[in-house]
Amino acid sequence: MMTEFTLWDIIRNLITGLEWTVGLSLTAFLLGGAVGLLVLTARIGRFPWLQKAMKGYIELFQGTPLLMQLFLVFFGISLMGIDVPAWLAAAIGLTLFTSAYLAEIWRGCVEAIPKGQWEASSSLAMSWVEQMRYVVLPQALRIAIAPTVGFSVQVVKGTSVASIIGFAELTKTGGMLANATFKPFLVFGLVAVGYFILCYPLSHFAMRLERKYRGSSSH
Amino acid sequence: MDLVRIDAVHKHFGSNHVLKGIDLRIGAGEVVAIIGRSGSGKSTLLRSINGLESIDDGQIEVDGEKLTAGQTDLRALRQKVGMVFQQFNLFPHLKVGENVMLAPQVVKKMSRADCEPIAKAMLAKVGLAEKFDAYPDQLSGGQQQRVAIARALAMQPKVMLCDEITSALDPELVNEVLAVVKQLAVEGMTLIMVTHEMRFARDVGNKLVFMYQGKVHESGDPKELFANPQTPELQSFIGAIN
Ligand SMILES: Nc1ncnc2c1ncn2[C@@H]1O[C@H](COP(=O)(O)OP(=O)(O)OP(=O)(O)O)[C@@H](O)[C@H]1O
């Protein structure tokens, strides 16, 4: 026998799904940022073989659909005889995805720092690490903020893929509710509103940062 | 005693043989002006002296610090060699005072308290004591270049390299920078400068090096060389300027 769902029931369930979406986004973004920093360091560092390996890593994640990456993590780990819960597979997959993209975004920011900054700091006898720490990264960080915030929108939207391996975030919750209520248009309309509520402020914020930093003085 | 010794230095960029066996001796307190046509290797030679360009053969020695082909540890050498660039290259995210103090703090591990008087003295020397807390983009080009000189001086180098340091400046700002360089020369700083300011090279320099196709084609006392260029290449070079 089918239960009657009130509008409030639908919204209540969707909010729970939304919370998981936020949780997964934050996890992927924070862990992805941390891993991305390591990837960045190796990518622009002084060891050619590490540079190449990281280039491959980044290209791998940029050149395949996120869905495939998630499948590979989910089924790949299962294949090793380890039973991974969907949320863990989703978190790992999205973290790797995020790390590759952020490393590439940040590499662009580091390379945007003029060669003269490297030469001036070199001629002052600073080491590579010192140049990075005191001269290049502080400047790269400023120009990295806007695209980084902008990319967080991609991460939020990317979490919807986790629904396919059965993780009950917003999209998956919406799917289940649509089946139960026979009101797919209403339910997915609300799901879309949920994503919009998360993403709009982020992209708006990113645009404002972009405008603030573009053409303004650099301190 | 020679402060800078350059022996048989060769440098290629790919198949382009840019420095073809440079020999040069520079004594402490000498002011050397390097002149020559575009592409003759002036910048490459200058940048080799502090290892911004690696050399393929030969040896460079500055105050006992040797530099050879393939060498990567340049920290000791670079502490003895200051460099000022055409484009100033100040650190835009740091205040003027911080620009000057950064390397002494980071490289020489001096405390801020110890650096500050040095930085202030160096800024006073270039006439910008009052700009300690300004940001580089609040200064004119001439002022920025003087900060760059102060920044290099704060490391207390034995020799200063200047690569066309007035070429990016508006004409009315050139003299304030040249005046600072002249003052350094008077105080006995060893200077090696690539310059298009021929009058400055003649009046302030005590050695002129004319580079031609990757070699030192002619060198000697500036006044003498300008008055009596020995080679047709230097004659035509001087002729082209006047
Ligand atoms: N990084 C580089 N890569 C490849 N070739 C270079 C590089 N730097 C300089 N060259 C070449 O080396 C030669 C000498 O250049 P260099 O900059 O030393 O000349 P210069 O005498 O300083 O000229 P200018 O008066 O134009 O500054 C030129 O042919 C130049 O094209």
Ligand SMILES: [Mg+2]
């Ligand atoms: Mg040059």
